[in-house]
Amino acid sequence: RVQTRQSGVGIFCYCVEDRALLKNGLDVRVDTELKLPLLAMRLFVVCLVAATLLWPALAQAPGDREFNECGDDDHTYPPEWHVLFDTWNYEDLFDGQPLEVLNEDGGSGWIAGGGGSCREQLRVCDYRQATQPQDNWVFTQFINFDEAREIYVNASYQYIACINNERNGCDTLQTTVYRYETNGQVSNAARVNPANYLSNEVSVLDLAASENSGIRIDTFRPSSSATGFYLGVQDTGTCGSIERITAYYRVCPGMRDGLLTIPEVPLPPMSSGGSVTKEATCAANSFNIASLTVTATTDACSTDAMCLCNTGFHSEVVEMMPELIKECQECAPGTYRTAMINELDDSECSQCPVNSVAEVAGAALCECEGGFFRKDDGSEGIDSDCTASPSAVQNYRSTNQTSTTITIAWSQPASLGGRGDTYYTIEIREQGSLSDFRTDGQESGTTERNYTYTVVNLNPVTDYLIRIIAENGVSDQDPDTLDDRRVEVRAKTQEGLPGPPSNVRVAENAVLVWQRPEQPNGNITGYDVRTFPIDEEGNINGIETIENFPDPDQFFVVLKTIVDISIEVRANTSVGGGIWSDPVIATGSSNNMTEVESSGIFGSDVTGYVIVAVICAAIGAIVTALIVVIVICC
Secondary structure (H helix, E strand, C coil): EEEECCCCCEEEEECCCCCCEEEEEEEEEECCCCCHHHHHHHEEEEEEECCCCCCCCCCCCCHHHCCCCCCCCCCCCCEEEEEEEEHHHCCCCCCCCCEEEEEECCCCCEEECCCCCCCCCCEECCCCHHHCCCCCCEEEEEECCCCCCEEEEEEEEEEEEEEECCCCCCCCEEEEEEEEEEECCCCCCCCCCHHHCCCEEEEEECCCCCCCCEEEEEEEEECCCCEEEEEEEEECCCCEEEEEEEEEEEEEECEEECCCCEEEEEECCCCCCCEEEECEEEEEEEECCCCEEEEEECEEECCCCCCCCCCCEEEEEEEECCCCCEEEECCCCCEEEECCEEEEEEECCCCCCCECCCCCCCCCCEEECCCCCCCCCCCEEEEEEECCCCCCCCEEEEEEECCEEEEEECCCCCCCCCCCCCCEEEEEEECCCCCCCCEEEECCCCCCCCEEEEECCCCCCCCCEEEEEEEEEHHHHHHHHHHHHHHHHHHHHECCCCCCEEEEEEHHHHHHEEEECCCCCCCEEEEEEEEEECCCCCEEEECCCEEEEEECCCCCEEEEECEEEEEEEEEEECCEECCCCCEEEEEHHHHCCCCCHCCCEEEHHHHHHHHHHHHHHHHHHHHHHHHHHHHCCC
């Protein structure tokens, strides 16, 4: 009679009081004359038809996995498991290290069997003690808590039959998993002492007929005073097997995401609602641009962490599967990279801008070549081309002059240095002066090629030296080219209207005298004298009279007037009459009536004085000659 039973981990078949064994679908006959004892006839022959336990083949867990003696390629765990202990990691479970057996009733107790090497099961089926109370124990090695907040214990089991059915059947029989928490490893005697376990039940594997097989998952929270634990499994009289025992805790798995290494973070207990945090790390030659904190809640992990390569480095993918792994490599010579917080892509270095160079690897920027510059006010970054000063202007000349202005003109320089912000500084000084040039102004460069500029407020009839300096946004960093960028224009202002004669006054004997203007503004060609009659009340009352004196060296006039007059004097140049002097007052006299009537206000004494002077000179010459003759004769 063949019976089968399907569990969560496989399909098991066994023979009950028969001589045939169904193995892998084949009818295997046994000797029909073989007489088996009743006890042996009641022994269940177990065969594993298919081991179908499917662990998700994802991340390898550390912990006990580090001591795996089997090395199966398919021996993997779900990524959220950090495995601390697994009976499938050992070739020989019962060598005293992974498991230790204690049979309190003196029977065979727990034994290894089935599954083959690295798949050994924990079996118990002690018919020799079938009529006695059974107390069979098996103990694990010490298991570290590691960083666990909550321990999970998985036990997959298979019930076969009840041995002790004389004792009220199997309804009260069970296999129970206990734990023993300690602060480090203990002696073997303490390890295998059931009294250390019975107060800390982990799970009950119900091997009653109502639950013949399955996977039992139970949890407990580690004690803060302990560093690890042992598991103890007690059987009280069943016939069955534990396929596998696994202890683990849940984590957000560690991973590599580009330059970011996210650590494994233990999840808090499901019922706690708390969180656990750890710090992620950035790869060599990279830095974080956000918090590196990784936060784990009961069911998820989150982080804002992000890494970028340092200045002078760029990211390069070195592995795509199973994780994206990047490394930071130095920028090659001739390229550069400067890390920026808001940068989204650090995978490439940039070619050096025009007229710049990076001679070594790992450059943060490219230096400008000799004679080339970037503006030093921060407006031009490291990604800007390097530029030069302009050359000198062309076709520079003076185009127009007045008594107070000079207009100059020029054409755009042959080279603008690669820039569009050329401007021109105008400097000026009088020729022959020892004083420094003064800046008269600046002319902004435009799209036009020809420019003019007028210098104002100059002195008439004065020679000037005018400089035109071509400049741009980087020429202030290039003083060595100043002389090459500077040209000179020589020009002279024209005559202007003179200023008023100085020291105008009426001297004794009614003589009007004056001096040359302090600002002649050209060659003086003569003077004008203007008079106005003044009435008895002191007011100007009458028509002006202007008399011209063409002699530039005449500085006096004899007045002939019987009335008071107001007198003004001005100088003349080729341009015209200048500014009148401030008026002076001449008082009239009745003694001058005849002369005024015949000769006007200005008497003929001017001419008379000249005639008298000539006569006197002639007489003097004659007298001198007579004296000479007398001397000679005598």
